[in-house]
Amino acid sequence: MMALFSGRQLDVGYAATPAWAQAATISKSPSETILALVGVDPGSVGVRQVGTMISFGSVRPGFRLEGMDDLIYGRVWLLPTSIALGLIAYDQDFEIKFWNATTGQITLNSITDSGLLDNCTIAASLPDTLEPNEEFVFTLNVAQEGDLEISGDKIFSYESTSQSLTLTGMRLIILNGEHNWADVFSVLYGFETLVTISKKLHEQRAQVLPEMRRMVTISLLERNPYLRNYLKRALNTVIAIPISSEPILLNMTGSLQGLSSLTAASEVEYYYNLRHLTDIMAIINGTSVEVRQVLSVSGKTISLDKGIVNNWNAEDVICYPLMTGFIEALKFDDYTAEVWKSNLQINEYCYGE
Amino acid sequence: MANSFGGLGSITDMWLREPNWVKNLNEKGVVSRTLLQFFGTSQILYTENPEVPVEVKMMFMNRTKAQEYEFLSFFSTQQGRLKKYWLPEWKNRFKLTRTANSGESFIYVQNRKHAVAFQAYQRIYLLLHTGEWVTRQIASITEIDATEEKINLVTTLDRTISAASVSQSGLFLLVRMAVEKIYVEHETINVSIFSIESRELIREYP
Numbered sequence: 287m288m289a290l291f292s293g294r295q296l297d298v299g300y301a302a303t304p305a306w307a308q309a310a311t312i313s314k315s316p317s318e319t320i321l322a323l324v325g326v327d328p329g330s331v332g333v334r335q336v337g338t339m340i341s342f343g344s345v346r347p348g349f350r351l352e353g354m355d356d357l358i359y360g361r362v363w364l365l366p367t368s369i370a371l372g373l374i375a376y377d378q379d380f381e382i383k384f385w386n387a388t389t390g391q392i393t394l395n396s397i398t399d400s401g402l403l404d405n406c407t408i409a410a411s412l413p414d415t416l417e418p419n420e421e422f423v424f425t426l427n428v429a430q431e432g433d434l435e436i437s438g439d440k441i442f443s444y445e446s447t448s449q450s451l452t453l454t455g456m457r458l459i460i461l462n463g464e465h466n467w468a469d470v471f472s473v474l475y476g477f478e479t480l481v482t483i484s485k486k487l488h489e490q491r492a493q494v495l496p497e498m499r500r501m502v503t504i505s506l507l508e509r510n511p512y513l514r515n516y517l518k519r520a521l522n523t524v525i526a527i528p529i530s531s532e533p534i535l536l537n538m539t540g541s542l543q544g545l546s547s548l549t550a551a552s553e554v555e556y557y558y559n560l561r562h563l564t565d566i567m568a569i570i571n572g573t574s575v576e577v578r579q580v581l582s583v584s585g586k587t588i589s590l591d592k593g594i595v596n597n598w599n600a601e602d603v604i605c606y607p608l609m610t611g612f613i614e615a616l617k618f619d620d621y622t623a624e625v626w627k628s629n630l631q632i633n634e635y636c637y638g639e
Numbered sequence: 640m641a642n643s644f645g646g647l648g649s650i651t652d653m654w655l656r657e658p659n660w661v662k663n664l665n666e667k668g669v670v671s672r673t674l675l676q677f678f679g680t681s682q683i684l685y686t687e688n689p690e691v692p693v694e695v696k697m698m699f700m701n702r703t704k705a706q707e708y709e710f711l712s713f714f715s716t717q718q719g720r721l722k723k724y725w726l727p728e729w730k731n732r733f734k735l736t737r738t739a740n741s742g743e744s745f746i747y748v749q750n751r752k753h754a755v756a757f758q759a760y761q762r763i764y765l766l767l768h769t770g771e772w773v774t775r776q777i778a779s780i781t782e783i784d785a786t787e788e789k790i791n792l793v794t795t796l797d798r799t800i801s802a803a804s805v806s807q808s809g810l811f812l813l814v815r816m817a818v819e820k821i822y823v824e825h826e827t828i829n830v831s832i833f834s835i836e837s838r839e840l841i842r843e844y845p
Contacts, residue, residue, distance in 0.1 A: 467827065470824045470825060470826060471824075471825040472822050472823065472824040472825065473822070473823050473825070474820055474821070474822050474823075475711065475714060475820070475821055475823065476719070476819055476820030476821070477718055477719025477720075477721070477819045477820075478719060478819060479718065479719040479720040479721045479819050481720050485671065485673075485687045485688075486671075486687065486688060486842070487669075487671055487687075487688055487690070487692060487841055487842055488842050489840065489842070489843075491720060491721050491815070492721075493718055493719070493721050495719075496718065498714075498715060530825075530828075531707075531825040531828055531831070532704075532828075533828060553703075553704045553705070556703070556704035556705045556707065556708040557704065557708070558707065558708050558711040558712070562711075562715070
């Protein structure tokens with residue numbers, strides 16, 4: 287018998303060839319995720335997440351096969367045990383389950399950090415006791431703001447042992463410098479098609495890339511050393527830049543905190559990048575940036591995935607649709623010991639789901 | 640009256656914005672011939688096609704975000720070089736010499752030897768001073784005398800058109816994008832310029 291946990295899915299291979307009979311359906315798990323047998327070919331039995339739990343055992347007296355119960359019960363589960371966060375563009379929440387599948391009471395004493403886990407938080411009031419079969423469901427929040435690299439463990443300590451939740455990922459670097467309008471801000475919109483032409487000028491055309499890809503050229507004239515450092519750090523990774531031709535000023539007053547719907551003063555109904563090519567938007571207040579996912583744009587109303595976290599006044603912020611991309615080349619022209627200029631060419635980074 | 644787009648078949652995509660004449664409009668003919676020549680010998684020229692498709696390059700300016708949105712939406716529907724659309728050539732090629740009457744299927748124009756270059760797939764457009772477009776397929780062109788040619792149309796005109804009411808008249812080209820990547824250069828947030836290169840599809844006229 288072997289068992290493998292990958293994320294929240296349990297896969298089990300059963301190597302014996304038992305003479306077995308299906309028993310009655312039972313319900314032992316307190317969680318919504320219950321397991322069931324599928325595929326009853328002799329020699330192998332697969333298990334996947336469905337909705338009911340079926341137990342099985344030998345009908346031969348005095349002989350007991352190891353059952354599913356033995357796999358699941360008698361231990362404490364932390365689900366999942368690792369999360370690959372990928373590129374973090376905005377605040378994200380993840381559900382973490384801590385399930386006492388033993389027959390005794392246990393006490394979860396603490397959840398501590400090990401490694402680089404800036405602004406990766408789990409709200410919990412500990413220590414707390416779990417009865418047999420009881421489950422805690424926590425929310426892991428990974429904030430968009432924080433150190434660039436995330437690599438570490440959340441250690442769940444209970445009784446005299448512990449289990450770890452491993453987190454790995456990278457925060458998206460957001461370029462919040464203003465474009466220098468002394469130069470042209472250009473966006474290259476491109477498709478890819480294949481065209482073959484015969485001598486008689488008949489053509490066959492095929493679509494290679496059905497979605498537009500962009501390349502942005504932005505000019506920066508800055509005296510800001512932190513921006514220069516961020517650019518160097520971002521040269522070999524992914525960066526998000528504002529589409530400077532589509533600034534969004536708000537037709538609102540007061541605090542934006544908690545609001546998930548914004549009313550624009552700008553002509554956002556004609557902002558093509560915002561409406562069709564981008565799903566994230568930067569809310570910039572000075573040198574601080576908050577990123578939100580854009581769900582829809584209807585007229586001058588922009589709907590966000592969830593409320594704005596920062597307590598910023600609407601009059602103080604400017605918003606831009608963001609494009610994630612990689613820097614094609616990085617060159618600085620230093621006008622003085624402090625003032626520098628850079629023309630950045632950034633190719634859109636397209637990655638799968 | 641409204642536009643009268645006749646003779647265009649089922650292809651409805653068209654780009655009708657006037658180019659920005661600050662930059663020259665470029666047109667070139669597409670070569671389709673084979674030259675046979677061995678080292679030190681005479682030459683033999685094989686003409687592959689009597690038709691000459693054109694490639695045109697036009698620069699346009701967006702003055703508002705709405706115009707920019709209009710262009711990007713259009714470009715998106717074309718999917719690079721994949722699809723096709725109608726494009727006026729923006730040349731004053733035909734000059735009416737007589738009033739064209741409603742119900743007639745011909746117009747008289749100044750003789751500029753249009754008959755020499757006539758191909759059966761060609762479409763004509765008349766852009767009126769009212770901003771309305773009239774398009775028709777050309778059936779044939781005959782030379783009347785040294786000063787006048789008669790253009791026979793496949794379908795009749797739906798209005799009477801005097802020479803003075805025509806702002807411009809030229810060929811209505813069926814084209815695809817010749818390039819699949821287009822720069823939009825923003826001089827300000829609202830004002831931007833871009834160029835479209837189009838290639839005529841002489842085998843795909845409906």
